[in-house]
Amino acid sequence: MTEAGQATEATADAPLGEASSPQARLNEIRERLAQGERLRGSLETALNRAVAAVDPAATEESLALLQGSGGMELYRSLILWAGPVEGERVLDIGCGSGASTRACADIVGPEGSAVGTDPSPEALEMARERTSDYPNVIYRRAGAENLVGIEDRGYDFAVASLVLDQVGDLEATLREVHRVLRPGGRFVASVMAFDQLRPIDSGLMGALNAVVARHAPGALAGRASRATIPHERPDRAAFEASNLLRPEERDGMLILEMHDEEQAWNFFARTTMVLMLSDAGRNEFREVLGRRLPHTLSLPIRLMRSRRPG
Numbered sequence: 001m002t003e004a005g006q007a008t009e010a011t012a013d014a015p016l017g018e019a020s021s022p023q024a025r026l027n028e029i030r031e032r033l034a035q036g037e038r039l040r041g042s043l044e045t046a047l048n049r050a051v052a053a054v055d056p057a058a059t060e061e062s063l064a065l066l067q068g069s070g071g072m073e074l075y076r077s078l079i080l081w082a083g084p085v086e087g088e089r090v091l092d093i094g095c096g097s098g099a100s101t102r103a104c105a106d107i108v109g110p111e112g113s114a115v116g117t118d119p120s121p122e123a124l125e126m127a128r129e130r131t132s133d134y135p136n137v138i139y140r141r142a143g144a145e146n147l148v149g150i151e152d153r154g155y156d157f158a159v160a161s162l163v164l165d166q167v168g169d170l171e172a173t174l175r176e177v178h179r180v181l182r183p184g185g186r187f188v189a190s191v192m193a194f195d196q197l198r199p200i201d202s203g204l205m206g207a208l209n210a211v212v213a214r215h216a217p218g219a220l221a222g223r224a225s226r227a228t229i230p231h232e233r234p235d236r237a238a239f240e241a242s243n244l245l246r247p248e249e250r251d252g253m254l255i256l257e258m259h260d261e262e263q264a265w266n267f268f269a270r271t272t273m274v275l276m277l278s279d280a281g282r283n284e285f286r287e288v289l290g291r292r293l294p295h296t297l298s299l300p301i302r303l304m305r306s307r308r309p310g
């Protein structure tokens with residue numbers, strides 16, 4: 001399979017100048033959050049875009065740090081839950097640096113094919129670099145809510161690994177999933193399920209969130225409910241409106257063993273909750289984290305599986 005077209009989707013990060021560098025955009029967002037602006041709508045989209053641009057491989061490389069608890073295995077277990085068959089066509093929505101897309105391609109084999117989509121040109125560039133020896137993978141630039149260039153009924157299954165909490169419009173996304181799946185096609189997705197934290201981990205995360213709240217007061221406003229996908233009423237309504245079947249769920253858990261500050265910081269420094277903070281906020285975050293170590297953090301993941309009725 002060869003690349004047969006250019007990226008077409010124009011992204012709409014209205015409030016920030018497209019001309020500035022990703023780091024400059026991130027700095028501007030940090031300043032606005034420090035001044036108390038609420039993190040939602042276009043500002044949240046802009047933050048996600050800036051983070052993806054500044055550090056496109058963060059998810060893949062952070063999962064790789066969790067080897068003992070099967071960080072990279074998360075991709076395989078999600079994809080295998082879709083019941084893949086060799087030779088199938090798969091769409092990876094929000095592919096980032098392409099780890100999930102490569103895992104899809106490995107599973108469907110050389111007779112199958114995988115298309116990875118992401119709105120971030122920087123993520124796609126990295127994904128292409130890391131996928132150079134995969135003849136059956138291509139990438140397209142597109143947001144999940146508008147999968148430009150992705151054909152109707154073209155895919156046997158679709159994957160969205162750690163993405164649904166970032167999309168601006170879940171209903172539009174699920175409608176697009178329905179459109180691109182063949183009848184009977186499957187859809188699997190994963191989200192971090194912070195609503196499922198163990199009490200001992202809630203203490204640590206509460207202390208870290210308090211740092212975020214001090215340095216970026218409006219940052220937590222819109223984010224908490226995203227951890228509950230697909231449980232809240234609007235999320236359930238989005239699945240219904242899309243005509244995808246109501247999702248089944250499965251719990252997953254990743255274990256982050258944090259023995260010392262440097263090791264813990266290697267993980268947290270690349271998370272959005274830290275990247276959104278000013279220098280002072282990041283320093284305090286690191287200090288608070290360091291004081292609570294050693295700590296073994298269990299990170300709950302929710303896997304979802306749905307399908308287009310066939």
Ligand SMILES: C[S@@+](CC[C@H](N)C(=O)[O-])C[C@H]1O[C@@H](n2cnc3c(N)ncnc32)[C@H](O)[C@@H]1O
Pocket residue numbers: 048049052059060093094095096097098099100117118119120123142143144145160161162163166167168
């Ligand atoms: C946490 S990363 C996950 C990347 C990859 N799926 C993985 O698991 O390694 C989230 C990705 O979602 C992408 N993203 C953000 N908003 C999106 C949207 N509206 N539609 C599709 N992808 C989006 C980001 O650019 C980023 O690459």
